[in-house]
Amino acid sequence: MNDIDHRVSGNKLDLFHQQEEGAGMVFWHPRGWELYRVLEDYVRARMRRAGFREIRTPQLLARSLWEKSGHWEKFGAAMYSLADAEEGRALCLKPSCPCHVQIFNQRVRSYRELPVRYSEFGACHRDEPSGSLEGLKRTRAFVQDDAHVFCTEAHIEAEVGRFCSLLRAAGLQFDVLEGEGAFYGPKLEFHLTDSRARSWQCGTIQLDFVLPERLDAEFVNERNERERPVMIHHAVLGSMERFIAMLLEHHEGWLPVWLAPEQVVVATISDANIAYAQQVMQALDEAGVRSVLDSRPERLEKIVDAREKQVPLLVVAGSRDERDRTISIRMRDGQQVTLSFADGVGHLRLAARQTRAHA
Known part of the structure; x- marks a missing residue:
């Protein structure tokens, strides 16, 4: 393996x-x-x-249907079946x-x-x-x-x-x-x-x-x-x-953003930023972006854990972001960008929805 x-x-x-x-x-x-x-x-x-x-x-249906269809003859050895004691007939999945x-x-x-x-x-x-x-x-x-x-x-x-x-x-x-x-x-x-x-x-x-x-x-x-x-x-x-x-x-575990179970981790810098991070979370949820909040006190572990879970996007919510109403986004390749609140949500919404078929 x-x-x-x-x-x-x-x-x-x-x-x-x-x-x-x-x-x-x-x-x-x-x-x-x-x-x-x-x-x-x-x-x-x-x-x-x-x-x-x-x-x-x-x-679950009567085996008689599978016999009529030919499935029982062809695949019966691999089909799960059981007896219906009350009706006295065999049933198959x-x-x-x-x-x-x-x-x-x-x-x-x-x-x-x-x-x-x-x-x-x-x-x-x-x-x-x-x-x-x-x-x-x-x-x-x-x-x-x-x-x-x-x-x-x-x-x-x-x-x-x-x-x-x-x-x-x-x-x-x-x-x-x-x-x-x-x-x-x-x-x-x-x-x-x-x-x-x-x-x-x-x-x-x-x-x-x-x-x-x-x-x-x-x-x-x-x-x-x-x-x-x-x-x-x-x-x-x-x-x-x-x-x-x-x-x-x-994809070696790094699924495209639209497929990732969690598309964004919103990580706080300190407990003082939790309320702002929750505002970001609410906006992302309303935009249809799958996000999780990481408000643990350990700063470095948040970045490491997000990478280990192969979450493609990280949003860092700090005091400067809260003061300026901005969203700081870190991409999988390490690139970072800081956008206004509305533009940041829009950027993440677009990234979350874009499939290859729609690109």
Whole structure:
């Protein structure tokens, strides 16, 4: 395990931990869960703009549904299941794919409604062998930014193109791998490389002509005939846990400001400056900037601790700042700038919100 392994930074930055009583499961600490929610909100906003409606489906369903969908035959050995003693039937933990079909099937659909797009942050469980578990990269419980499109064959190119547009703009290429279509059908996979130069699948998009047939999905076409839709499975990031691991290793713990669990530490020079520091904190909170107050008496430790926690921005609140109504900002690279109160808050708001996509 090297120094930039996400398990090292996860412990160092107080983001998460794992323990024997929950092998392959994640205990998210406050700082780690903040990072998780920021990433989740970012994906949620992107999906909404792409025309997806977010849904929520049950976690535990009768095994008969998984048998009908084909999941039990293909993945049954890795699925968690239990008996419902009262109803005398077996239950299994999901993936979400068959559940999305159930929502689509709740009423008769017209071709005019297609494409229908659903998204869900779907919790998944897999009984992975203990030897294959590795931090956040391979777990027994994880969440996918799961999405499904129900459409006609005429929609396929546009739907896949929409998903891949940013990747194509970046000049990424893909290869055709015969026989690697896995369970549903042909697919595109997007892999990221970790700190040990190993490739991990993250995003994926896959065509499915099988599940709509198995679960009786249909719509009424322009000839007033019943027709099966094409189902497109896709995940932009894939496993949220795995993607966070890749982010931590890629940035060596120094996450971009917009992703950092705490974007600003507001540090006082003395107890006399606490009231002013709290004013700064309130202004930053109203501006949507994630900040924490460090009012301990030890001056040097505040700077050291902020750096050890890899917080990208430090605001020092001293008597001169209070007198002049200024905000003194120290950047990660050691550069410092002192701005008026309003300009300082505006500068930090801009830094906190600027993602690469918006730059």
